Amino acid sequence: MMKHIESNLPLPVTNDSLRNFAQLIYLSQINQAMTLKSISDLCRLHSSTDMIYPKTSQSHTMGLMYWQINNIWQAPTWATIEYGLKWKMSHYYVGHMYVPVYPIAMLTPYLANVTDENAQVSFYVINELLNDTRGDLICSIYTLDTLSPRLSFGNDILFTSPGVQNIMNFPYSLLMKRVDCKDNSPCIIHCLLNHNQHQIGQTLFLNRPKNYQLLNPNLQIESIKQISSTDSNITITVDRPALFVWLDITANVTGYFSRNEFHVSTKNDY
Structure with a gap:
C-alpha cells in the first residue's frame, strides 16, 4: 500500500x-479513489456499441463492476463504504x-513530456441515455497559483443514441507552449460538461500529483445553511485551486455529502 501511494502522492513529512x-x-x-476512477474511465472509454462485434456480440467492455462496496468488519480493505456505513472518498468517486x-x-x-510532439490531449463524452442528449463541454487550463484560467476552450455535444464521442483533440506540446506551461507539473486541465440541466466536472493531471508544487489555497467554509430537516448547503471559498478537498463531519452526525473529495478550481465549483 505504501509503495502504491508513494508512486503518485507525497508521503507525510512530520515527526508527530x-x-x-x-x-x-x-x-x-x-490512492484508492483515483485507482478505481482511472480503471473505470479507461473501461468506459472502450464501451461504445460501435465496438461490438456482430458475429460474437463481444466488445472491449460489455459491463463494469468493482470490488467492493461494503465491509462486514472493521479493516483496511478495498470497500468503498466503511463498516459503520460512512462513505469513503472512493464511494463519492x-x-x-x-x-x-x-x-x-x-x-x-x-x-x-511537454516536448513530445507526438503526444495528444483528447476529450471524450460517454452517453448511455436513450433519449437525445445536448450540451457543451468547456475545458480550462489552470496553474495552482490562481483561479484565473490560462486558456479556455470547448465544443457542443449532441447524441441521438448511446455511444462515445471524441469531442476535441490537441497536440500536447503546442497546447502547453500556448499557455506557457513549459513543465508539466504547474498545469491541470479542468472540464465541465453541461447537459440537460446537469453538470459534471473532470480534472486531468498532466503529471503525478506528488510533483505539483502545492500552494495554500486558503480554503474556508463560508457558511452552512440548513434548507430542510435533512439537508444543508455548505459554501466553500478558496483563493487558489484546491486539490482533493475532503469534508468530514463529527461522529454524532449521520449522513453524506452530495459531493466530496473534489477539486476546486473556480469560485463557483462548490
Missing part, C-alpha cells in the same frame, strides 16, 4: 506519529464515475 497516521489514511483514500453522461480527458501517452 498521530498526525502521520491521519495523513496516511487521507492519502490512502485518495464511484457515484461520479458511473453517471450516464460522462466526460473523459486523456493525455496520450500517459505522463508525456
Whole structure:
C-alpha cells in the first residue's frame, strides 16, 4: 500500500506519529479513489456499441463492476463504504464515475513530456441515455497559483443514441507552449460538461500529483445553511485551486455529502 501511494502522492513529512497516521489514511483514500476512477474511465472509454462485434456480440467492455462496496468488519480493505456505513472518498468517486453522461480527458501517452510532439490531449463524452442528449463541454487550463484560467476552450455535444464521442483533440506540446506551461507539473486541465440541466466536472493531471508544487489555497467554509430537516448547503471559498478537498463531519452526525473529495478550481465549483 505504501509503495502504491508513494508512486503518485507525497508521503507525510512530520515527526508527530498521530498526525502521520491521519495523513496516511487521507492519502490512502485518495490512492484508492483515483485507482478505481482511472480503471473505470479507461473501461468506459472502450464501451461504445460501435465496438461490438456482430458475429460474437463481444466488445472491449460489455459491463463494469468493482470490488467492493461494503465491509462486514472493521479493516483496511478495498470497500468503498466503511463498516459503520460512512462513505469513503472512493464511494463519492464511484457515484461520479458511473453517471450516464460522462466526460473523459486523456493525455496520450500517459505522463508525456511537454516536448513530445507526438503526444495528444483528447476529450471524450460517454452517453448511455436513450433519449437525445445536448450540451457543451468547456475545458480550462489552470496553474495552482490562481483561479484565473490560462486558456479556455470547448465544443457542443449532441447524441441521438448511446455511444462515445471524441469531442476535441490537441497536440500536447503546442497546447502547453500556448499557455506557457513549459513543465508539466504547474498545469491541470479542468472540464465541465453541461447537459440537460446537469453538470459534471473532470480534472486531468498532466503529471503525478506528488510533483505539483502545492500552494495554500486558503480554503474556508463560508457558511452552512440548513434548507430542510435533512439537508444543508455548505459554501466553500478558496483563493487558489484546491486539490482533493475532503469534508468530514463529527461522529454524532449521520449522513453524506452530495459531493466530496473534489477539486476546486473556480469560485463557483462548490
